[in-house]
Structure formats: C-alpha cells, structure tokens
Amino acid sequence: MFKKYRILKWSIISFLGIVLSLFIFGWWFMNLLPSAENRTDVTITKVSDLPYLSKDVLSKRGKILAIVTSTAKMGNTDKSTGYELTELSRAYYVFQANGFEVDIASPLGGEPPVVIDDEDMGPYDFAFLNDSLAQYKAKHTIPVKDVNPALYEAVFFAGGKGAMFDFPENTSIQLIVKKMYQSNKVIGAVCHGPAALVNVTLDTGRPLLENKNVSGFTNDEELLLISDAKNIFPFLLQDELEDQGGIFNEGTMYLENISQENNLVTGQNPWSTWKLAETMITQLGYALKYREITAEENAVKVLKVYEAEGSHKAKELMKQMVSIDNKPMERILIAKHGIIAAMQGKIGKFFSLVGLTSYAKNISKDL
Template structure:
C-alpha cells in the first residue's frame, strides 16, 4: 500500500513539474528594456502626425502624495497613465501642461513590466521632463487657459485629490464652461467631492467609472484600513451611477463632457475619447500587443472561450495584431489566485493557442 501511495504521489509531482515547464515554455521572455530605454520622442512615428494648427491646451494633473497614509508604503502618480495620454494629446495638436497639488517634482510609480516605447520616450523627453519637474501648483491654475483637464491615476490621488479646494474649483469652472473633464484609474477621485453651484454633486446621476473595489481589494486586502475610502464607494456615495467592467480590463464611461476610465488598461481609449469629445478625429495609432490581448480577454468575458479563440486567431493572422502572451498568462494566474479554476484553465488554453499561432 505504501509503495502504491508513493508511486501515485511521485507521479503527481512529476505531472506538476511537467505542467510547470510546459506553461513556462508558453511565456516569452520579457522585452529588452535596456533597448527600449533608449527611445526618444523623435523615434515615435505617431507624433509626426501632429496637425500644423495648434488646438489649444490640456492640463494633466498628478498627485503630490508620496506615501500611502500611515502604511509607510511609497506611492505617487502612475508614469504610464501620464506618458500615454500626454502623447495622445500632443499627437492630436494640443499643448499639455502638468500640475499637481503641491507643485514641483511629483512622486512617481514606475512598473517596469508595464513600460513601453511611449513611456521611455517620455522619460527622455526634455520638454516633458521640464514641465514635470516644475509642475504648476494647482492653486495657480486658471481654468480659462485650458480646453480640458485630465486627472492622472495613481493611488496617491486618493489622498490629495478629493478634498482639494483648488481642484474642486478648477473642475467646477471647466464643467460650467462646457469643457472636457477626463480621468483614469484613481484619477476620478478628483470628481468625488465636487459640488456645483446648485448644491448638487458633480457626479450625481452621472455615469462614471474608476478603479473598482474588486480590483483594489485583490491587490491590497487591507485597503479599507490604508485608504480613507475606496474609490468606487466614494463615487457611489456621491450619487454617481458607477459602471464597473471586468477586473483589470478596459472600461470607459462617457457622460457628456465627463469621461472616465476604470484602470491602467483604459488609459489609451479614455485619452482618445477626450480628443473626440473636443471635436476631432484622433490621428491613427498603432494598437499595442497589450491592447490586443485585452480585446481577446474582453471577448472571453462577454462571449466565452470559443469566440475568444476565433478572435485570437483572426488577430494573429494579421501582422499588426500581435498578442502580449505575458499579459495573457498574468490574467490566467490572477484567475487561479482568485479560485476561478475554470477560467484559469481557459486562459491557459488561449495562451497555448497564441504560442502555436506565433510559431506558424
């Protein structure tokens, strides 16, 4: 009996090891970040499409908060959530100023796994870095100078955006004048406490989104103790019609001149939606492999694995529709961590198909 149990256990361990090696073979190595780090704005073909006529100014607002409350954990604005909209606005003919509650150089969060050409180009962009190092104190900002404002995400925004009188005044003035207000991820915290002249909350009965409770609590289980509130709760309590999408996938809510994105994966579409809201057709942009992967994942969430598999095959038959297999694997791991075993196995199947298509 003991030998039989030992044989079964050994076979199980070998099966697990073999599965692990197989899964590892499906995940490509990370990008060459050393090479990517050399990217300059001049290397981005996208920016060469900038129209000759200047279309006015957009203000990007980032947090000045460097620590998550009393936790001692560092925070700041998310680099990718500033760099990508910055270049969307620039490529579409707008000048961009950068402001923060305290002014000066704001704290930043850089996730190397998320970094791409636009993000490294931003770090090497002398003009952008000059604006960033000397960000305008928000109390010195005049709303009349801007056609739109974009509130950049980053967990620090939860602390210094909602109750800042200068931010409230800026948003109220822009909204009253019919200008465009955008925000992504934790950026919508700037909208949660804005009261209009009639005494109603700005977001009351407005369709908005932002980083959801589900997303926050998965990443930080003790978020309710660390943050003064959860963003979804705060927006709902202010009367918003909160529109959550699937966790860690793109979602953009548009309610007139108010445009909000749920999380970092919503950054590109919310910035381009702002360009449309300002009356222009966004210039063409090469869709990234990560965005293609998010489309496949959304198809899976909405229509199941069969349709997602067909979508994946269609994409990979086009050279311009590359897939980020590392991101697909990450979502499979997250599903497993959340106990969604069926979903995790489905995503592994999609991952295997993606590897097979790329090898053909």
C-alpha cells in the same frame, strides 16, 4: 511499524510527484511567454521613433492640463505610491499628437512620486522617460493652487493610489473641476483619478457626480491586490463615487472600460487610458489622428471577447488579428489574467486562459 513506513513512503512519493508536476507545469507555462532575447528593446524608444508623434505633426489647438498626485506613501503605512507613469504618458501623447500642448500639475508642485511598473511599460512609456521636455514638465509640476483653469480646454486626472489621499479634499482641485465643467470644458479621469471628483459641488448646490455614469478602480480590483484597502484608504473609490450619487459602471476586472456623460469622461483602470484620452479629444470636437493600436490593446480586445463570448470566439479573433492582419499581440497580458483567475480560485478559468496563451504563441510569427 511497516504499515506506517509504507504510508510515510507513499506520502513522500506523492509529495515529490506534486512538486515535480508543479515544476514541469511552471516550466511549460513560462515557455508560453516571449523570451527576453526575442523581445525588441523598447527602453531606448524616443519620440522620433514613433510615427504617431513624429509624422504629420498637427498645428496647436490649445492646452490640456494633466494633474497627478503628490502623495508618496499609502496613509500611515510604509507602502510606496505615486502617480502611475503609464496613465500619464499615454494620455500625454494622445493629447500632444492631436495638437494640444500639455502642462502637468500636482497638489504640491515640483517633482511628484511616480510608480513605474516595468511589466506594464511599452514604447510610449519609455519614450516619455526619454523625452527631455516631458520629463522637465513631470519633474517641475505646477502647484494646483497656481493653475488658471481658463488657459485649458480640458483637464485630465491620472491615477495612482496616492490620488486617494490628496485629490478629494483639495479645494484648488475642486475649483478647477467646477470652473472647467461649468464652462463646458472636458474633464477626464482614470483609475484612481476620479477621486478628484468626489467632493466637487456645482453652483447649483448639487454634487457633480449626481446621476452621472462614472467609472473608476472597482472594489474588486482594489481588494484583490490590497486585502486591507478599507483600512488603508480613506474610502474605496467605487463606494464613494456611488455615495456621491454617481451611477457606477463596473466592467470586467483589469480590462478597458470607460463612461462618458457629455464632457465628463472616466475610466476604470490603467488599460482604459488610451480610449479615455481619445474620447476626450473627440468630445473636444476633433477627429482623431490615426494611431496604430498597441499589442497590449489587441490582447485586451481578445480578453473582452473571451469574457463575453468564450474561448472559441476569442481564438477566432486572435487568429484574425495575428495570422491574417499581422497585428501584434501581447500574450503576457492574457497569461496575467490567467494568474488573476487562479488568485480568485477560478481554476477552470485559469487553465482556459493558459490554453488561450498557448494558442497565442502557436499562431505568433515573431516568436
């Protein structure tokens, strides 16, 4: 009896020790992140606050069409969806800053559903919410059946899981893509946006995607967050792009990655939006207007070096950026990638990225 009691006693002590250790680690981990009081309130950002948009305004060069989903639910589930605001807002302002007027369309027209993830929002995204003209266009979208492709120099398909349901079979979208592509205009699509390309057949009778390098939201990215995605979506985007003859370019999960085949530019995920939109501008034949790189983009650069060359090189780059060049660094994103590693069961990588997050805090001057 006493032996059983001792075993029970030590089991309880061990359990409490584990709980206490997890609590201490969690407290330490949370302290690696910027505190709310030390973060600038970007929710009130206006276009006039952003020099990229308000200074040295370029004369108009033409128009670009952005297309977003009209789908509010994922298939037969009660899971809400829509277009990703960050993917529309960032592309919208790259196009605008570089001299293009932007129209917004959707399969049904009117006000489409939107996904706003507060954790991913930055100054440009809140500026979009505070921009009366941008909001009018976003809430009064043009039905794609009414779009005249001849009016536009390029078309951009924003992502959002809803695109998987109402982009692929839409004949008006297929016609827009085909006409613009065959007129040597620029086609761009990011994250789930490339779902618009999967059923496009050119006048040659061949699929648009055949033998072309292409990127989009990967199977691994999809299934990590939605384990039953195969049952919810009509297809997994990576599989379908490959089935259409595309040569799928798979980059690191949740990091910037784009593919370009002449006037066809595609991006893997939301973090690819800036580069994709700017690549569209250069493909149109224009030099890019200078834009200060965001703190999130700097974190992405560090994470890409980490994935390719390890923690030591990532720290070297981070020190150069933050301590020497005084560039902003969004260390929350680095911490998130640590959590992703833990979700994948990569515990060593998790602790390595926690260490990288800690290093980022130690060299930061603002926190």
